[in-house]
Amino acid sequence: MAKILLVDDDATVLDLVRETLEGCGYTIETATNSQEALARVKDGGYAMIIVDLLLPDMNGFILSQEIKRLNPGLADRILFISGILFGQSTVEHLGSIGAGFLSKPFQIDSLIEAVDKIANRRSAS
DSSP states (O other): EEEEEESOOOOOOOHHHHHHHHTOOOOOEEEEHHHHHHHHHHOOOOSEEESSSSSSSSBBHEEEEEEHHHHHTTTTTEEEEEESOOOOOHHHHHHHHHSEEEESSOHHHHHHHHHHHHOOOOOOO
């Protein structure tokens, strides 16, 4: 099954998402800050990345740009998550620069559906 990188500084979110997705057969690696995430992305092999928008050392938008620079194949395989409430236009923008957006707290079914859709996407090449 696909390997996913989960980037969030909240241990509760890391545990919940990791346990949920591992239960669905995914391999989950975690990072608690952007520098750790970027080091992992350099090693490659991820089907997708789940990124919290509010990290202690870099916001998720900037992190996603760095991820895309390091690995262009992940450009449409980034799922943003955040506890901040955004307006519809911002949510649409997030979807246009990544693969989607989920507001915390999100429904487990919504997480699984989004991950299944993104992680199992076939590349065009």
